[in-house]
Amino acid sequence: xxxxxxxxxxxxxxxxxxxxxxxxxxxxxxxxxxxxxxxxxxxxxxxxxxxxxxxxxxxxxxxxxxxxxxxxxxxxxxxxxxxxxxxxxxxxxxxxxxxxxxxxxxxxxxxxxxxxxxxxxxxxxxxxxxxxxxxxxxxxxxxxxxxxxxxxxxxxxxxxxxxxxxxxxxxxxxxxxxxxxxxxxxxxxxxxxxxxxxxxxxxxxxxxxxxxxxxxxxxxxxxxxxxxxxxxxxxxxxxxxxxxxxxxxxxxxxxxxxxxxxxxxxxxxxxxxxxxxxxxxxxxxxxxxxxxxxxxxxxxxxxxxxxxxxxxxxxxxxxxxxxxxxxxxxxxxxxxxxxxxxxxxxxxxxxxxxxxxxxxxxxxxxxxxxxxxxxxxxxxxxxxxxxxxxxxxxxxxxxxxxxxxxxxxxxxxxxxxxxxxxxxxxxxxxxxxxxxxxxxxxxxxxxxxxxxxxxxxxxxxxxxxxxxxxxxxxxxxxxxxxxxxxxxxxxxxxxxxxxxxxxxxxxxxxxxxxxxxxxxxxxxxx
Amino acid sequence: xxxxxxxxxxxxxxxxxxxxxxxxxxxxxxxxxxxxxxxxxxxxxxxxxxxxxxxxxxxxxxxxxxxxxxxxxxxxxxxxxxxxxxxxxxxxxxxxxxxxxxxxxxxxxxxxxxxxxxxxxxxxxxxxxxxxxxxxxxxxxxxxxxxxxxxxxxxxxxxxxxxxxxxxxxxxxxxxxxxxxxxxxxxxxxxxxxxxxxxxxxxxxxxxxxxxxxxxxxxxxxxxxxxxxxxxxxxxxxxxxxxxxxxxxxxxxxxxxxxxxxxxxxxxxxxxxxxxxxxxxxxxxxxxxxxx
Numbered sequence: 176x177x178x179x180x181x182x183x184x185x186x187x188x189x190x191x192x193x194x195x196x197x198x199x200x201x202x203x204x205x206x207x208x209x210x211x212x213x214x215x216x217x218x219x220x221x222x223x224x225x226x227x228x229x230x231x232x233x234x235x236x237x238x239x240x241x242x243x244x245x246x247x248x249x250x251x252x253x254x255x256x257x258x259x260x261x262x263x264x265x266x267x268x269x270x271x272x273x274x275x276x277x278x279x280x281x282x283x284x285x286x287x288x289x290x291x292x293x294x295x296x297x298x299x300x301x302x303x304x305x306x307x308x309x310x311x312x313x314x315x316x317x318x319x320x321x322x323x324x325x326x327x328x329x330x331x332x333x334x335x336x337x338x339x340x341x342x343x344x345x346x347x348x349x350x351x352x353x354x355x356x357x358x359x360x361x362x363x364x365x366x367x368x369x370x371x372x373x374x375x376x377x378x379x380x381x382x383x384x385x386x387x388x389x390x391x392x393x394x395x396x397x398x399x400x401x402x403x404x405x406x407x408x409x410x411x412x413x414x415x416x417x418x419x420x421x422x423x424x425x426x427x428x429x430x431x432x433x434x435x436x437x438x439x440x441x442x443x444x445x446x447x448x449x450x451x452x453x454x455x456x457x458x459x460x461x462x463x464x465x466x467x468x469x470x471x472x473x474x475x476x477x478x479x480x481x482x483x484x485x486x487x488x489x490x491x492x493x494x495x496x497x498x499x500x501x502x503x504x505x506x507x508x509x510x511x512x513x514x515x516x517x518x519x520x521x522x523x524x525x526x527x528x529x530x531x532x533x534x535x536x537x538x539x540x541x542x543x544x545x546x547x548x549x550x551x552x553x554x555x556x557x558x559x560x561x562x563x564x565x566x567x568x569x570x571x572x573x574x575x576x577x578x579x580x581x582x583x584x585x586x587x588x589x590x591x592x593x594x595x596x597x598x599x600x601x602x603x604x605x606x607x608x609x610x611x612x613x614x615x616x617x618x619x620x621x622x623x624x625x626x627x628x629x630x631x632x633x634x635x636x637x638x639x640x641x642x643x644x645x646x647x648x649x650x651x652x653x654x655x656x657x658x659x660x661x662x663x664x665x666x667x668x669x670x671x672x673x674x675x676x677x678x679x680x681x682x683x684x685x686x687x688x689x690x691x692x693x694x695x696x697x698x699x700x701x
Numbered sequence: 702x703x704x705x706x707x708x709x710x711x712x713x714x715x716x717x718x719x720x721x722x723x724x725x726x727x728x729x730x731x732x733x734x735x736x737x738x739x740x741x742x743x744x745x746x747x748x749x750x751x752x753x754x755x756x757x758x759x760x761x762x763x764x765x766x767x768x769x770x771x772x773x774x775x776x777x778x779x780x781x782x783x784x785x786x787x788x789x790x791x792x793x794x795x796x797x798x799x800x801x802x803x804x805x806x807x808x809x810x811x812x813x814x815x816x817x818x819x820x821x822x823x824x825x826x827x828x829x830x831x832x833x834x835x836x837x838x839x840x841x842x843x844x845x846x847x848x849x850x851x852x853x854x855x856x857x858x859x860x861x862x863x864x865x866x867x868x869x870x871x872x873x874x875x876x877x878x879x880x881x882x883x884x885x886x887x888x889x890x891x892x893x894x895x896x897x898x899x900x901x902x903x904x905x906x907x908x909x910x911x912x913x914x915x916x917x918x919x920x921x922x923x924x925x926x927x928x929x930x931x932x933x934x935x936x937x938x939x940x941x942x943x944x945x946x947x948x949x950x951x952x953x954x955x956x957x958x959x960x961x962x963x964x965x966x967x968x969x970x971x972x973x974x975x976x977x978x979x980x981x982x983x984x985x986x987x988x989x990x991x992x993x
Binding site: 457 | 750751752753754770771772775836838839840849851853854856955957958959
């Protein structure tokens with residue numbers, strides 16, 4: 176009896192193993208192993224998308240697994256050929272390294288060319304070119320396609336509409352035209368005999384207007400924990416990119432951050448604290464920008480499109496705004512210091528000054544691609560799943576409806592995404608809407624580029640700017656107001672800080688991006 | 702003659718049985734520890750990259766790169782600095798154990814449990830709690846004392862914060878070991894000392910401390926190894942370069958660059974440090990014992 180039982184048990188185990196080993200399962204379906212990362216919300220969304228995919232294409236079954244984002248690439252690269260997933264995430268910031276050095280990704284150009292779903296004219300070029308690489312000429316942005324974009328996440332400025340309204344700000348949406356009544360992003364207008372503070376959410380503010388707006392919406396001093404501060408933080412890179420500044424010269428040989436625009440941009444991000452409208456670095460470390468904004472303790476913050484679902488549970492109304500741009504004189508003459516007192520109002524001449532020539536309202540895009548494993552036995556199926564995630568209409572509609580991303584399809588992004596009155600499946604009961612000013616996201620897509628280190632071999636050079644290995648060259652010295660890079664009074668760059676920093680960044684850049692003094696790869700679209 | 706052969710056979714048999722008992726552990730050590738340590742040491746001499754999944758022999762290049770990197774040198778300094786918490790922790794643990802060993806404290810059992818709690822709590826949970834205790838703006842320390850110290854943001858203070866947390870975390874475990882050691886001390890020795898007129902300090906310095914030598918030795922070995930491998934506090938509480946430890950530096954390097962060869966070189970260096978310092982501790986102790 177015992178023997179028989181053992182025999183049956185062994186047969187069951189062996190049978191199960193054989194069925195599992197078939198890969199296609201019992202029903203003859205093709206199994207696709209898909210590996211990614213994400214928080215619980217993202218995993219829930221992708222589980223739902225996979226369910227939809229399996230219903231639409233019943234011949235496939237998806238085995239979805241994830242790890243944390245930090246260890247993702249190591250987990251991916253640690254796979255043996257037998258355990259490699261058929262489809263996996265490829266961050267745009269690491270694409271160059273993987274395209275150059277590894278053979279993990281399949282060239283999916285033939286699949287894309289043969290696709291009946293994808294119209295190359297209807298997809299954002301920046302999304303696709305991020306995952307194109309020509310192995311013969313080592314050129315990024317042209318040649319074969321190695322991944323399809325999960326999304327193109329523009330960063331925008333978001334604001335607490337309830338606070339704005341309570342502080343007497345009137346919000347209008349007026350497109351740029353010769354006859355427009357409110358030509359400034361933010362300004363004081365004499366209307367009907369009284370001065371009105373009016374924000375036009377279709378026009379980017381200048382730095383001067385932004386500072387005045389922050390002064391106007393802030394509810395108290397910085398050292399009070401109940402104060403609604405003007406802005407949570409101001410990323411130095413955001414400020415720099417809006418000046419039209421670049422990190423490298425045209426040949427990508429030399430680092431060019433030792434310039435006026437960089438000095439003014441970093442100083443602007445630091446001096447918002449001096450001007451009393453942004454928490455100190457210490458306060459920023461205590462409570463991150465998302466926590467501060469969602470808890471209603473900040474009027475303005477900056478956020479990627481993928482993060483906006485975090486705002487739906489807020490008990491206040493919020494909306495999106497274009498990124499501010501520097502004004503012509505970089506706030507020359509504004510010398511207010513909240514620690515010593517004085518007139519905090521920005522001079523009228525600065526408020527009415529135009530944007531600096533060459534400035535542009537932009538910030539970087541975040542993107543991740545879906546790459547097919549080069550040696551997968553189910554390449555057709557894996558590509559099908561990637562294409563479904565990236566370009567299927569239903570999938571894209573679902574993703575934008577739940578606020579995960581702006582559609583990858585131009586016609587959808589510039590059509591129904593802007594106009595649709597959306598139901599809110601996740602937060603319907605709360606009745607909170609997504610931003611009304613959705614066009615900002617589309618505008619940002621047309622202006623923005625991907626993160627600077629997406630175009631280089633790795634991020635070590637960029638990390639050197641963010642947190643230099645030399646104590647005296649850390650940007651923190653500027654943020655803590657111990658080092659001055661730019662003098663607003665005279666409008667001039669100060670000291671040799673940037674010269675020294677640029678030299679260190681150049682060394683880091685050269686060590687990984689050059690061979691015999693020449694850059695090891697090229698860019699089709701810088 | 703026959704009996705001797707019989708005895709030899711029995712001894713050999715016993716040895717074989719003994720060997721069989723330790724075999725699983727031996728296999729585990731060889732497969733999962735020694736082999737990996739050896740592989741790590743070898744890879745440290747290559748430019749193996751997790752991206753390319755290949756590498757060539759580069760000699761000591763990785764070591765040269767590591768020791769010319771100011772961030773790595775800073776991480777060595779930070780690691781050593783944070784180990785200042787070890788003697789502070791020992792001192793406080795000893796005081797606690799001494800207090801809870803006698804009969805003068807009421808509710809000894811309760812205090813033993815309270816002080817031991819951190820040792821059995823989740824590292825992650827403790828990290829998150831400390832993150833809030835040390836929070837510059839909302840933290841309980843700054844609020845209660847009505848001060849504005851950048852426990853988590855001021856580069857001059859963050860290491861002190863980590864030492865505080867480390868001392869607190871190790872207090873219970875060390876206290877328990879010392880308590881066990883104290884309770885193992887023969888009571889008649891103390892009685893005899895009292896009869897001889899020894900005061901409490903003399904008893905502590907002449908009897909208790911010398912007899913706790915092996916416990917302190919064990920605690921030192923474990924704490925120094927733990928100190929050299931410090932990672933979680935910086936990772937969970939601060940994630941800051943200001944307090945980069947060696948292991949955190951290597952972790953960060955691996956995540957950002959995938960340069961496995963360099964990371965293996967760094968890991969080999971840390972492993973070598975642990976080995977040499979532990980060896981040194983054994984030598985010092987052996988010399989001390991011989992003198993006695």
